[in-house]
Amino acid sequence: MDLKKKVRRVMDFPREGIDFIDITPVLQDPSCFEYAISCFVRELQGVDFDLVICTESRGFILGAPVAYALKKGLVPIRKQGKLPYDVIQEKYALEYGDGVLEMHTDAIGQGQKVIIIDDILATGGTISASINLTEKLGGIVNKILFLAELEGLQSANIRGAYDVFSIVSI
Numbered sequence: 001m002d003l004k005k006k007v008r009r010v011m012d013f014p015r016e017g018i019d020f021i022d023i024t025p026v027l028q029d030p031s032c033f034e035y036a037i038s039c040f041v042r043e044l045q046g047v048d049f050d051l052v053i054c055t056e057s058r059g060f061i062l063g064a065p066v067a068y069a070l071k072k073g074l075v076p077i078r079k080q081g082k083l084p085y086d087v088i089q090e091k092y093a094l095e096y097g098d099g100v101l102e103m104h105t106d107a108i109g110q111g112q113k114v115i116i117i118d119d120i121l122a123t124g125g126t127i128s129a130s131i132n133l134t135e136k137l138g139g140i141v142n143k144i145l146f147l148a149e150l151e152g153l154q155s156a157n158i159r160g161a162y163d164v165f166s167i168v169s170i
Contacts, residue, residue, distance in 0.1 A: 001035045003169040007148055018096050019050045021120050021170065023058060023147055036167060037065045040117065043165045044070060049113040049142050051075050055081070055101065055130050058119035062147060066117060075079050075107045075114070077130050088136055091131035095122065103133040110138035121149040121166060131162070 006025045009060065013020040026032045040062070052070075054063025055077045067074040080089065080100035087102040116130050131141055141162055149166035158164060 001032065002168075003032060003036060003147070003156060004170060007168065007170060015089060015096050020118050021122075021148060021150065023119050027061060027145065034076065035092070036062065036147055037069065039167050040066045040165075041069050042138075043145060044115065047115065047143050049115045051108065051114045051139075053077060053114050053116040053128055053130060053134055053139075055118045057071075059117055061115040062119060063143075075103065077101050077103050077133060088133060090129040090132045090136075091127040093123070094125055098125075101126070101129045101133060102166045103137070105137070108137040108139040112139050113142045114139045115143045115145065116141060117145045119147050121158065121164070127158055131158075 003026055007023045010020040010022050012018065023060060026036060034058065048155055051073045052063045052067035053075045054060050056079050060076060064074055064138050080102055083102050083104055086105040088105055089102050090098050090102050091098060104164055114134055118127060121127060127144060143165065144161045146166040147167045148170050
């Protein structure tokens with residue numbers, strides 16, 4: 001199945017000059033959504049991990065069914081101010097600004113093996129922040145998965161340091 005045909009670009013969103021990659025057509029089509037989750041589950045066969053880490057908000061949509069299917073715990077990484085307990089923070093840069101991600105301080109135990117799932121690998125800012133949060137708590141990142149990866153952007157440092165899988169390249 002070619003998910004690339006289902007992913008759409010929205011020009012000048014959220015501001016002029018930014019091309020937003022919209023995965024909602026994949027999510028709206030039951031066979032495409034099932035295919036995407038099945039690709040992740042297949043890719044994780046034989047990978048040793050304890051937890052699925054997913055980043056707000058589209059990462060939640062992809063990470064939760066994978067965690068459920070593989071009977072693993074789920075750890076959300078959220079935008080600043082959204083988690084109710086003690087948190088650690090990581091600042092990150094986006095193509096159109098910057099932000100802060102947070103994770104509960106008790107989300108990961110020292111030496112726990114994790115995989116991280118998010119929707120899009122673009123410049124690498126969000127995933128770098130997610131990795132940093134995970135590693136600050138002593139987690140070991142065994143694999144990182146994306147629905148789509150944007151070619152030609154500065155994500156080579158992530159690919160070089162971690163085992164990365166993307167279903168489609170755009």
